[in-house]
Amino acid sequence: MTAAVVTGLGIAAPNGFGTEAFWKATVAGESGLVPLTRFDAAQYPCVIAGEVKGFVAEEHIPSRLMPQTDRMTRLALAAADWAIDETGADLRQLPEYGMGVVTAASGGAVEFGQRELQNLWSKGKEHVSAYQSFAWFYAVNTGQISIRNKMRGPSGVLLTEQAGGIDAIGHARRHIRKGTPFVLSGGVDSALCPWGWVPQITTGRMSTVADPDRAYLPFSADASGYVVGEGGAVVVLEDAASARERGAPRIYGEVAGYGATMDPPPTSGRPPGLRRAAEIAISDAGLTPRNIDVVFADAAGVPELDQAEAAAISGLFGPRGVPVTAPKTMTGRLLAGGAALDVATALLSLHAGVIPPTVHVRAPAPAYGLDLVTGQPRDTAPRSALVLARGYGGFNAALVLRRTDG
Amino acid sequence: MRRVAITGLGAVAPGGIGVKEYWELLTAGRSATRTISFFDPSPFRSRVAAECDFDPVSAGLTPQEIRRLDRAAQFAVVSTREALADSGLDASRPSPDRIGTSIGSAVGCTTSLEREYVVVSDGGRKWNVDHEYAVPELYRHFVPSTMAAEVAWVAGAEGPAAVVSTGCTSGLDAIGHAVELIREGSADVMIAGATEAPISPITSACFDAIHATTPHNDEPERACRPFDRTRGGLVLGEGAAVMVLEEWESARRRGAHVYAEIAGFAARCNAYHMTGLKPDGREMAEAINAALQEARIAPEAIGYINAHGSGTKMNDRHETGAFKRTLGDHAHHVPISSVKSMIGHSLGAIGSLEIVACALAIEHGVLPPTANLHEPDPELDLDYIPLTAREQWADVVLSVGSGFGGFQSAMLLTRPRAQS
Amino acid sequence: MSATTTVTLADLTRMLRESAGEEEGVDMDGDVLDVSFDDLGYDSLAMLQVIGQVQREYGIRLPDEAAADADTPRALLALINTNGHVPQTG
Secondary structure, three states: OOOOEEEEEEEEEOEOHHHHHHHHHHOOOOOOEEEOOOOOOOOOOEEEEEOOOOOOOOHHHOHHHHHOHHHHHHHHHHHHHHHHHHHHOOOOOOHHHHHHEEEEEOOOOHHHEEEEEEEHHHOOOOHOOOOOHHHHOOOHHHHHHHHOOOOOOEEEEOOOHHHHHHHHHHHHHHHOOOOOOEEEEEEOOOOOOOHHHHHHHHHHHHHHHOOOOOEEEEEEEEOOOOOOEEEEEEEEEEHHHHHHOOOOOOOOOOEEEEEEEOOOOOOOOOOOOOHHHHHHHHOOOOOOOOOOOOOEOOOOOHHHHHHHHHHHHHHOOOOOOEEEEEEHHHHEEEEHHHHHHHHHHHHHHHOOEEEEEOOOOOOOOOHHEEOEEOOOOOOOOOHHHHEEEEEEOOOOEEEEOOOOOO | OOOEEEEEEEEEEOOOOOHHHHHHHHHHHOOOEEEEOOOOOOOOOOOOOEOOOOOOOOOOOOOHHHHHHOHHHHHHHHHHHHHHHEEEOHHHOOOOEEEEEEEEEOOOOHHHHHHHHHHHHHHHOOOOHHHHHHHHHHHHHOOOHHHHHHHHHHOOOOEEEEOOOEEEEEEHHHHHHHHHHHHHOOOOOEEEEEOOOOOHHHHHHHHHOOOOOOOOOOOHHHHOOOOOOOOOOOEEEEEEEEEEEEEEHHHOOOOOOOOOOEEEEEEEEEOOOOOOOOOOHHHHHHHHHHHHHOOOOOOHOOOOOOOOOOHHHHHHHHHHHHHHHHHHHHHHOEEEEOOOOOOOOOOOOOOHHHHHHHHHHHHHHHEEOOOOOEEEEEOOOOOOEOOOOOOOOOOOOEEEEEOOOOOEEEEEEOOOOOOO | OOOOOOHHHHHHHHHHHHHOOOOOOOOOOOOOOOOHHHHHOOOOHHHHHHHHHHHHHHHHOOOOHHHOOOOHHHHHHHHHOOOOOOOOOO
């Protein structure tokens, strides 16, 4: 079976814009969580977010696209440009039907949607933008990236909330295996507006702590919920042979295994499916848990969810059996962008031989039995990584990434 | 290669809740489009839609399901129950981890979201919407992936699950996704389909703004006129279709009734425009070719085409171009129809509703007509089965879809081969 | 709209920029009066958006076919300023 390798990353994260800036900040443990500035959040119980700073859309997005795109799509288009740029590929030389786009989405381009809902309900239907017909919807990032880069091959859009980034990349690998050599994937999201914020508050899972360094403490005894951020990552998957053939300048690693499961109904008494997703991904990669050198955790920051994830990890690897990290403590949970960014982070970790730390958490609650990488990064030269993600409603996804050299 | 059988069908459609009623509507050539009753349509340019007369209580939903689920999710759950019962899977179902879920939707829980937006914004007055007025279900509506979770729970499915959202090809792509999962061995059974309940002021407003929906308001049942010279645009619809897909051999082993085999699927992007289509239909033709190739079927074998047939000027030219490109002269000999003339365009759901129609066409040897096709457009010179259903057997059926974002999809169904 | 209000090319150019941006390599401040919207980089969706803005700002109603029929700034301005005013009613 042909291998799917990652040859380019495009990252828009609250703690770093662009691969280099992001990785530098992530290894250094620099957090991008801040008191919200994108809108006045004073009236809400949750006031901390991960905001992407320094993005001037006009510098990245053609003028014609500005009126018809939300911030979410602009960030995605910029990240896609960078990812393609990193691959060194000249897209005009690739077959048009040999390039695809698969992205994840969660709540759509909600700021654009809020503005048009307000136009409709406060001023009337004549005030609704013609672009509302597509600018807010879940498929918009895939559509706009495909159009901008003339990618006409098999594509897709998958929604599994926070697990979406992994499901999209797992699906992109399917396209590679079926003969599409170049597939752009991942997820970039942004819902930092009141109409994106309020639905998330209703889950009761967001932290109400107002200190950015204390709000999101996954696996800690003080865990009080999570912080939401914006951004994500775009990754380019290529067929390994064709990437080598065209002389791709860099191979971050291989997407070696993928697994997805659904939890049973809450009242069933049956066990949740996260561990099973991890087992499927590890065995799909032809590995055993012993071969996994680091786990990038879903890290919900909600005590019962942390406990369930810790049980899955220690059940699979034994107590403190594998280094576990949650660099998303520096970015917040990014909806459809979150798992995609975790995959990018894991690839950078394999590439650099360094496990980035979980910040703000001094130590995990002892009962979890986790070897959580806190404080400093670890130079352990990991060769394979397991990335875990869970989406609201019971979605579980796991991806195994592997260094490709030697 | 593992093969995929359709063994159970469920549908909620305008003019017919349940597969039987839906098929009766289609074969009678009756149109279910009418003047919008869900809200006051008078400010809008297009004031017609194909609405479902859906009563959640008589459809068997519990009070908590009714509270928790958006209308689209309600459709999906009801269709899932019908499809499961129809499949007879219960006694011999595989373990939960071998059953997956793939549900298409273009605009998710938009109706509930708009309703709740109006409350938390106090009628659009507040940018900083009030969280204190937010209902507990709001996040479930915000992330429509929850609809796949609901379906999975109904079906006892603990394998891979997702909502597929590729605009108006979602209904085909969700089934295509399910087919891939069975073929690659990630699941043995897939609960696959799509749902949509988009008839709300914001949907009407945005389709008005781009003149996509028809201004033919005077005779609501004649509003949607695919391939007709007087066609004026699409008519919004709503509904859901869910089917049980099974790995062929295990379906055979348990003696399941097989409606049809899904023999080929392909999706392409036109990378051209978020809403526009090129008249030559090149990328749709490419998707059809790729699906034929996957199915190892010659274009001449196609016995019926279930068209996208949205009834916009642009679409009907575009796909007629695509059929001629792929089928050549055979395009003039194959019967084609658009069921959107009867049930409107339910965006992400329609592809799955159309696949149900295709499966039943294969099963019954009846091809549904294009209603309202009184004045053929001289530019469109194929056989679009005007007005009345045609009794004709088709062994190979093609269904196609186009969606905002440039999505182009094609799926091939075949008559299950004789028992061996 | 009062009979004296006239929409100028400068007004239209501004609204085009706001509603649909500006195509790279096109100088909207140049001599564009008779250049087709197509060549200026505006597709039918952009035209619907800008016509919506004209209608809102000037309180007029243009016929449905305006986007298709008026294919240059001159033609659209003529339609806006002389013909095609439909009274604004529901």
